[in-house]
Amino acid sequence: MTGPRGTRLLRLFPKAWREVYGAEFLALIEDCPPGPRDAIDILVSAVDARLRPSAWIAASRQEMQRERGLVLQAASGPAPVPEPGTRIRVGGVAAGHSTPVADRRFSRRTFLRNALVGSVVVAAGGSGAAIFAYSSPEPTSTFGSRIVVPISEVPAVGADPVKYADGRFWLIHNDDGVLALHWRCTHLGCTVPWEPADATGPKFRCPCHRSGFNRLGERVEGPAPRPLDVMNAWVTTEGDLVVDTGNIIVRETYEPSQAVRL
Amino acid sequence: MADDRSNLDPDMGLGRFTEPALLILISLAEGEKHGYAMMQDIAATANTRIGPGTLYGALARLETRGWIESVSSDDRRRPYRLTASGAAALTAQLTGMEKLATTGLRRLGVAT
Numbered sequence: 516m517t518g519p520r521g522t523r524l525l526r527l528f529p530k531a532w533r534e535v536y537g538a539e540f541l542a543l544i545e546d547c548p549p550g551p552r553d554a555i556d557i558l559v560s561a562v563d564a565r566l567r568p569s570a571w572i573a574a575s576r577q578e579m580q581r582e583r584g585l586v587l588q589a590a591s592g593p594a595p596v597p598e599p600g601t602r603i604r605v606g607g608v609a610a611g612h613s614t615p616v617a618d619r620r621f622s623r624r625t626f627l628r629n630a631l632v633g634s635v636v637v638a639a640g641g642s643g644a645a646i647f648a649y650s651s652p653e654p655t656s657t658f659g660s661r662i663v664v665p666i667s668e669v670p671a672v673g674a675d676p677v678k679y680a681d682g683r684f685w686l687i688h689n690d691d692g693v694l695a696l697h698w699r700c701t702h703l704g705c706t707v708p709w710e711p712a713d714a715t716g717p718k719f720r721c722p723c724h725r726s727g728f729n730r731l732g733e734r735v736e737g738p739a740p741r742p743l744d745v746m747n748a749w750v751t752t753e754g755d756l757v758v759d760t761g762n763i764i765v766r767e768t769y770e771p772s773q774a775v776r777l
Numbered sequence: 778m779a780d781d782r783s784n785l786d787p788d789m790g791l792g793r794f795t796e797p798a799l800l801i802l803i804s805l806a807e808g809e810k811h812g813y814a815m816m817q818d819i820a821a822t823a824n825t826r827i828g829p830g831t832l833y834g835a836l837a838r839l840e841t842r843g844w845i846e847s848v849s850s851d852d853r854r855r856p857y858r859l860t861a862s863g864a865a866a867l868t869a870q871l872t873g874m875e876k877l878a879t880t881g882l883r884r885l886g887v888a889t
Contacts, residue, residue, distance in 0.1 A: 556828030
């Protein structure tokens with residue numbers, strides 16, 4: 516089971532790294548099959564190994580020998596030198612307490628590679644975050660749920676509509692009852708405000724293409740093809756009004772049955 | 778970098794692998810172990826789980842630095858052991874930490 520998966524994870528590491536640590540790393544993965552968090556852990560380490568090869572491999576043979584010379588001079592005790600021939604290692608050198616020379620190097624190549632990988636990571640992260648933000652539901656909005664409006668907040672018959680931004684609807688009260696009008700223009704979807712001082716009398720007036728709708732949401736002007744949509748609403752046994760903002764009803768005309776009697 | 782610091786070098790030049798590296802050194806102070814054995818030992822003694830990637834990131838650094846070395850083995854599960862310089866580095870690090878811990882505990886009034 517873990518065979519192909521382990522091999523795939525191992526392939527994330529640079530070739531030189533795999534030559535040294537590949538076999539035992541696969542054995543380890545077989546001993547403890549990696550979960551999702553381990554997979555991320557392995558990915559991060561693989562990226563690190565690619566970005567900072569100097570941390571695990573001596574930059575060049577010359578430096579390796581220079582370091583070895585330093586260490587052999589400095590080491591007083593039995594400084595263990597890797598047994599030759601046991602294993603192909605490019606950089607298995609005792610460095611004592613001194614920081615390896617390779618660590619201090621920051622070559623143009625390193626810089627360019629870091630810049631390239633960094634910008635790719637930033638670009639991928641940015642678009643990933645955008646996709647995630649776009650595809651996850653808006654956490655602060657209650658739009659789509661049922662909104663309870665206490666009966667005391669329902670506007671009086673004939674009064675100006677009241678806006679419920681949480682549910683994206685206008686509440687209006689006429690002789691037939693209460694209507695919850697979805698505030699989205701049926702033309703191209705702009706948010707429609709109530710304009711009590713409109714030139715041709717109070718109405719919902721779309722700011723985008725000047726569609727006008729009367730109190731009942733019926734189109735009276737402009738390019739909108741149909742009345743504002745209504746949201747399904749009802750009165751609870753306690754007498755409160757419930758508006759289901761997840762149940763939007765498309766209509767061709769106003770009918771008194773669309774209004775909720777209080 | 779770490780040349781003229783005191784004996785407690787906060788990251789031993791190991792970056793994000795410092796703590797895992799320290800745990801590995803402590804684990805190997807007991808005797809040679811392969812990767813999986815280190816993970817188990819660290820889980821038992823330090824109550825910390827080290828992921829396989831982190832483990833090998835730290836192992837590779839420690840080996841490059843010469844603080845640990847691999848033991849030749851027929852098994853794919855290759856054991857590692859502490860080198861003399863690794864033991865010295867670990868001793869210095871732990872001594873420094875002990876001094877720091879003692880100071881902190883004394884200031885807290887926990888220890889005498």
